[in-house]
Amino acid sequence: MATIGDVARVAGVSRSTASYALSGKRSISPAVRQRVQAAVAELGYTPNAGARALATSQTNVLGLLARFLDDEFAPAMLEYILGVTHMARRLGYDTLLVSEEDGVRALHRLARSRKVDGFVLLNVAENDQRLAALEEVGHPAALVGLPGGDAGVDVFDLDFEAGGRLMVDRMHGLGHRELILVSQPEHVLERGGAYVWRLANAVRDRAEALGVRVHAYHGAAAQPDIGADLTRFLDAHPHATGLLLNNEAAAAALPSVLGARGLSAPGDLSVIGRYSDDFARTFSLPFSAIDSAADRLGRSAVERLVGRISGQIPAAEAATVELLPPMIIDRGSLAPPRSDP
Amino acid sequence: MATIGDVARVAGVSRSTASYALSGKRSISPAVRQRVQAAVAELGYTPNAGARALATSQTNVLGLLARFLDDEFAPAMLEYILGVTHMARRLGYDTLLVSEEDGVRALHRLARSRKVDGFVLLNVAENDQRLAALEEVGHPAALVGLPGGDAGVDVFDLDFEAGGRLMVDRMHGLGHRELILVSQPEHVLERGGAYVWRLANAVRDRAEALGVRVHAYHGAAAQPDIGADLTRFLDAHPHATGLLLNNEAAAAALPSVLGARGLSAPGDLSVIGRYSDDFARTFSLPFSAIDSAADRLGRSAVERLVGRISGQIPAAEAATVELLPPMIIDRGSLAPPRSDP
DNA sequence: CTGAAAGCGCTTACAG
DNA sequence: CTGAAAGCGCTTACAG
Known part of the structure; x- marks a missing residue:
């Protein structure tokens, strides 16, 4: 060589x-x-990358800490990952993908061995153990997912509260007055998946303000349980005319459930989900949904992280929280409620 | 530090x-x-990883070259990736995930800069451009996916020919005599997705040998097209009693299609797919299927690659091709054909 | 069983 | 505008 x-x-x-x-x-x-x-x-x-890293203390490698959870929807993670790797490469960085269970250990290992210049943390929880480790090691970092306290680093997430309000507003505007909300399983929430309650609370508050009834549930994260859950919810509330889904598995299962009941959207039921456009295309989901913008969040996180690493963003500049405004991608599953005879 | x-x-x-x-x-x-x-x-x-790499010419990093194609099923890729990262970590390696379009460039860049000790190539095509580059750079490597000629490096793949035979044998054993096979789109095949025709040809040959009729089709890789395709195939062959799917999107779409026709498996139609257990769980697919064993293939590739890198497998030892015997995971969608009155 | 020194391949003050 | 040299933090012959 x-x-x-x-x-x-x-x-x-x-x-x-x-x-x-x-x-x-x-x-x-x-x-x-x-x-x-x-x-x-x-x-x-x-x-030679090693020699250059030794001389400059720069590796041009980013550490990407994914966090895969049994009861969450793994394929969604891939979009974040690709958003990160693509933007990283565009800016001259390679990406070390870390999928090990113990994210805290990984952070210390990679930081102390100077294998990476900074970190992107995915799927950040309300009370994420990795944040303390991040502070210890002192590497630049960006989070995808809004944690509870002050993270001290740049944060990127979808604005789930605005998302909840948007769902209700849209349904209310069309004339719906009784809705069912299906969130992720409670496990997700207890483990710190704050986006679940951020959206759910916003739905509840807005609905209350507008005089809309909401039946809020947690649904399973996989089949066949989620199918049974949906059936149960629909049985329990025959007068509900709108369905809000903050649960990918529920969205994926809904076509069969509706089919089995002889229902269709929006004829019998208006539906808004929350998932990526990619997901919708892959699984043919015919429901309007708030785009989870995974790719974009991953890219933004990397852009900012590299700005920090390169010094283009001065170290003195305070960490920011960037909440992406939710956008509904219309797939035709929203209409005024059927006026019952 | x-x-x-x-x-x-x-x-x-x-x-x-x-x-x-x-x-x-x-x-x-x-x-x-x-x-x-x-x-x-x-x-x-x-x-310090850079210093150690400089002194030893070893990075303890593996380059993972993924290849995402528009008309293939992206979530499946994640399982291979995780198989690779997990086994790599277990053996003391980190994984650089490369998702850029130009795999050949990436191979040269990473090899020449000595950023990695070896490569895992995912989604290897019949006539894969990356193989020549691999030979040039001379790094150890392992492939997931069987290429056409002699790769010169270790190869791991599912035995799709045996898979095709297994599908037909199982259907034939149950008494089915007319089958429909839905493969990936022709694009996939033309681009070098050899597994498509390897399975399809084996199905055809075995069926011929056993006196079973097979109607072989390519289906779209996404909704809603694939749903329409399935409907068309079923309409065209009302006497077919068995359905073979080598197309993830088709499997995902089938429940709705069957629902719409008032059909169920295996009552009206026996079904065998080919996808991972993870995929089946995530999307609630109630169909028996040949496990694509993505995780296992990724792990095996890394195990062997690290054996080469570490010298535990002598350089003189010839490259091997390991074809995993297919296994049907039974989910109850197989039964004798309904004896029409 | 242990130490002093060379060398891996870069970058970057220092000097001209 | 260019060169000789030091130094980044390791590993590993060489010597004792």
Whole structure:
């Protein structure tokens, strides 16, 4: 493998000149620059990452800490991951994907070994153990998911409260006065999945303010339980005309459940979900939904993180919380309630 | 951040002794070893990865080259990825996830910069551009997916031919004599998704040998097209009693399609799919299926790759092709055909 | 059983 | 505008 020494020799300059010619950190005569570039091309030179990391204390690698939970919807995680890897690459970074259980250990290991320049944490919980570790190690970081207290680092998330309000407003505007809300399982919530109650509380408050009845439930996160749950909820509230879903599995199961009852949306029931457009396409979900914008959140987190690492965002600049305004992607499952004869 | 020099000073030994005490590469008096270990614990010492990589030419990082295709089923990829990251970590490696379009470029970049010790290639095509690049760079590698020619590196895949035979044998054994096969879209095949025709051809040959009629189709990879496709296939062959699916989207869409027709499996139609258990659970698919064993394939690939990297598998040992025997996970969608009155 | 020293391949003050 | 040299933090022959 060619080294900078080889490049220097071929170009007939010193190693430092070769290095500067490549980094552009000091002015170089055009002739020399040309010779160096030619040598690089001829030798297929690429700097040794370890040597460069040792010399500069920069790795150009980001640590991506995913957190997979048994009772959550794994495929959704992939979109965040791809958002992160794509933006990272675009900005000149590679991504170390960490899926191990013990995120705290991983953070310490990667930070202390200087394997990465910063971290993106996915699926951040209300009371996330990893935040304390993050503070200890002192690496730059960005979170996807809004934690409870002050994180001390940049945070990106969908505005789930606004999402809850938006769901109710839309239904109310169409004339619906009795709704069913199906959230993620209580396990998710107890474990710190704050987005569950943030949306649910917002739905409740807004509904109350508007005089809309809401029956709020937690549903299972997988089949066949969630199908049975949905059937039960629909049985219990025959006069409900709108269904709000903050639970991917419920959305995926709904077509069969409606089919089995001979119902269709929006004819018999208006439906709003909350999931990604990708998810909708993959599983043919014909329901209007608030876009979870996973890809975009991943990208934004990386953009900001790299800004911190590179110093483009001054260290003094306080950490921000960026809550993405929810947007409903219309797939035709919303209409005024059927006026019963 | 503590260095080996700090450890040496605190332990009262030389840097080389500290290093050897940690690596165990030469014998160390128990007393010294103790002091070094105590110093490590006290200082929270972790070796600097860049420095170690520079000194040893080993990074303890694996490059994972995923390949996401528009018309393939992305969530399935996640299982391979997790199989890889989990086994890698267990063996002391981190995983660099590469999702960029141009896999060939990425291979060169990572190999030449010595950022990784070896590569796992996912979703390998019949005629995969990345294989030539792999040979050029000379890094150890393992493939998930069987390419056309001789890859020159270790290959892991599901035995799709045996899978095709197994599907037909099972249906035939139950008494079915007319089947419909729904494969991935032709795009997938043309692009080099050899597993599509490997399974399809095996189905055709076995069926012919057993005197079973098979209507073979390609179906779309997403909704709503795949739903329409399925409906069309079922309409065209009202006497078919068995359905073989080598197409995840088709499996996901089938419950609604059957529901709409008032059909159920296996009462009206026996069904065998080919997807992972995880997929079945997530989407509540009630169909018996050949397990795609993504997690296991990812793990096996890493195990072998690390064996090559570490030299535990001698370089002289020829590359192997490991085809996993297919296994049907029974979910109750298989029964003898209804004896029409 | 242990230490002093060279070397891995870069970058970057320092000097001219 | 360019070069000689130090230094990043490890590992590992070499020497005792």
